[in-house]
Amino acid sequence: MSNPNPSPSSSSSAPIRFGIIGCADIARKLSRAILLSPNTTLHALGSRSLSKAQAFAKSNNYPPSTKLYASYDAVLDDPDVDAVYIPLPTSLHLTWAVAAARKGKHVLLEKPTALNVAELDQIIDACEEGGVQFMDGTMWTHHPRTRVMSDFLQDSQRFGQLHYVQTCFSFAADNDFLENDIRVSPDLDALGALGDCGWYCIRASLFAANYELPKSVTALRNPIKNKAGVLLSCGASLHWEDGRVATFNCSFLSHLTMNISAVGTKGTLRVTDFIIPYEEKSASFSTLSNGGFGEMTLAWKQKPSEHIVNTELPQEVVMVREFSTLVEGIKNRGLAPEKKWPTLTRKTQLVIDAVVASIAQGFEPIQI
Structure with missing residues (x-):
């Protein structure tokens, strides 16, 4: 604890x-x-x-x-x-x-x-x-859990070097939301699901990569838009020069999901409620280090460890x-x-822009 x-x-x-x-x-x-x-x-x-x-x-x-x-x-x-x-x-x-x-x-x-x-x-x-x-x-970046997760991701013995990150934030909006909410209006929130949900996924991908910007961003094909052209569901992949890759999906059309999976050379981190914890004053995540199979590959040698982080304040x-x-x-x-905060905001916005540009340019990679 x-x-x-x-x-x-x-x-x-x-x-x-x-x-x-x-x-x-x-x-x-x-x-x-x-x-x-x-x-x-x-x-x-x-x-x-x-x-x-x-x-x-x-x-x-x-x-x-x-x-x-x-x-x-x-x-x-x-x-x-x-x-x-x-x-x-x-x-x-x-x-x-x-x-x-x-x-x-x-x-x-x-x-x-x-x-x-x-x-x-x-x-x-x-x-x-x-x-x-x-x-x-x-x-979520201010939750004490985030700092504890960062400690694990930066641990060369328990996690190693980052290879891959997968994030998802989605919720199944009702018809009233899809017709009337400001987040589906091109005049109010033209970024739609990318701005509302994708923002969190992009920030989480950057967080896992120690906030290093990727070299390029490529939008995933077949995004879903409403009649006004606002994104209701989309995704993208982020690529770093050293081979690290992150993918994310964000949507107003899928079941409520708030996942991060970060895979390193020696360990894995998973969290399933990263944006809004299941409980207001207690949050958890799981890690597995140096995992492997048992005899005859009938089972894993060990199970992931759960880490619980309590906080007095939400x-x-x-x-x-x-x-x-x-x-x-x-x-x-x-x-x-403090310049840290506008710097992180700008990096997140740069990736948002790259996703928009990639969609507009036929899902071509966009250099950052």
């Missing part, structure tokens, strides 16, 4: 004051995370109408002190807001993330972060110019806490923004 939670930031610091722009469903989860995080407070919410903001705040147990605004601009104009969480449709990210950075607000941006890397670069540039922290909302709360700790360091101690 393991409980590798980092120590929270100093309790002597005033909490980071969050503003939320928009009332998307995912904002319910992040609102709860901000309320549970030990170093944050939910200071403001902005919607396109005051009545919608009031209804959202009531249904999600916002404290009476939270300011409710009838516009997104009002949140950015509030001088007491330190950081903003932006769960808006992807097509609006460029406008509002840049506006937030120019107002001096630190930016926690929902994924996919942009429609393409050119838009993302404008967001990152604005954050760098404003001296504000940028982070995307890929929650992964989305850990993410908010880590982001806010960085913000506090910039605000109160003159530290520079």
Whole structure:
């Protein structure tokens, strides 16, 4: 059993004051995370109408002190807001993330972060110019389990050298989702399943490869699109110069699956709930090192080992806490923004772009 939670930031610091722009469903989860995080407070919410903001705040147990605004601009104009969480449709990210950075607000941006890397670069540039922290909302990377899995993948004796990664994230959406959800609209979230589900798979593939970009990306044939041309199901393979390969599949049309399988020269890692753990405060993964067959190949010599990682705080709360700790360091101690996070975001977006380009170019390999 393991409980590798980092120590929270100093309790002597005033909490980071969050503003939320928009009332998307995912904002319910992040609102709860901000309320549970030990170093944050939910200071403001902005919607396109005051009545919608009031209804959202009531249904999600916002404290009476939270300011409710009838516009997104009002949140950015509030001088007491330190950081903003932006769960808006992807097509609006460029406008509002840049506006937030120019107002001096630190930016926690929902994924996919942009429609393409050119838009993302404008967001990152604005954050760098404003001296504000940028982070995307890929929650699973902040779970303590992820660090423990990384330790195994980097262990030359237990795992060896990475050879192959296979990831999958899918869920069977109902007809209402497939007809009306913003994630199937070309005007709102044109990346569809690739941006919503594939983002996680790509990040997991990069994670297994120690965040080294592949040399090329090739989309798998026969992706499924809706009538508007938005991807409902697709996949791709990633290839590194040293022979490492990763494949992923993402879909709105298949049963709920959240798998990573990473195969090295000496070991294998498997996890079946990598995006959202089966349990909120306990997560597991399995490993097998130096496996082999028993006598007459009738059975394996050993079974995989299960590793359980407990966490006091759910992964989305850990993410908010880590982001806010960085913000506090910039605000109160003159530290520079942490560049790790925009770097990982950009690498993920580059692979997204390559998949899109490969599909458009007849499934040809795209160099990165």
